[in-house]
Amino acid sequence: MGRAPAFRIVRWELKVLYIVVAWIVAYAFTDLLRELGTPAVALEVVNTLVNLAAFAFAVRIFRGQGEPIDPPRxxxxxxxxxxxxxxxxxxxxxxxxxxxxxxxxxxxxxxxxxxxxxxxxxxxxxxxxxxxxxxxxxxxxxxxxxxxxxxxxxxxxxxxx
The missing domain is CATH 1.10.287 (Helix Hairpins)
Structure with missing residues (x-):
């Protein structure tokens, strides 16, 4: 059984869209926690972790023009x-x-x-x-x-x- 093809983003427009959506999701999640009464320090930690997770995932799936698509970076x-x-x-x-x-x-x-x-x-x-x-x-x-x-x-x- 072969492995599933790697999910990669190559086009710059889709990279920008990913970044915007990730930022909106992090903001919305933090805002929801704020409305639920989460302490400010916890909000800052959660926001940092969500942003860094989105960033870490992005650098794994983004590919430059001419860069090999399939192998992991x-x-x-x-x-x-x-x-x-x-x-x-x-x-x-x-x-x-x-x-x-x-x-x-x-x-x-x-x-x-x-x-x-x-x-x-x-x-x-x-x-x-x-x-x-x-x-x-x-x-x-x-x-x-x-x-x-x-x-x-x-x-x-x-x-x-």
């Missing part, structure tokens, strides 16, 4: 190409720095966090962003070390003349 591999991993890593580290700065300033009374926000939530989000940034940067380094590089052309060039 190495546990450390976040994207198909080192350049994308590096760019996303830098983006998430920047988000972590901005969130940390916002949290620290609001803790000292300079500005304020969004409605419903707390210093604990700010710390949790900062840690999420920092972890994801680290994972992407680690992936970039390992992909580059293995000599994996995006081919120069994955699609034919479209000419208007």
């Amino acid at each position: 190495a546990w450390w591999r976040m994207t198909a190409w080192p350049t994308l991993s590096r760019r996303l890593g830098i983006l998430f580290v920047a988000f972590a720095v901005l969130m940390a700065l916002s949290t620290v300033l609001s803790a000292f009374g300079v500005g304020e966090l969004p409605a419903g926000g707390s210093v604990g939530l700010g710390v949790g989000v900062t840690l999420q962003f920092a972890l994801v940034g680290f994972l992407y940067l680690n992936s970039a380094v390992r992909l580059a070390r293995l000599g994996i590089a995006k081919p120069e052309r994955l699609r034919p060039t479209i000419r208007l003349t």
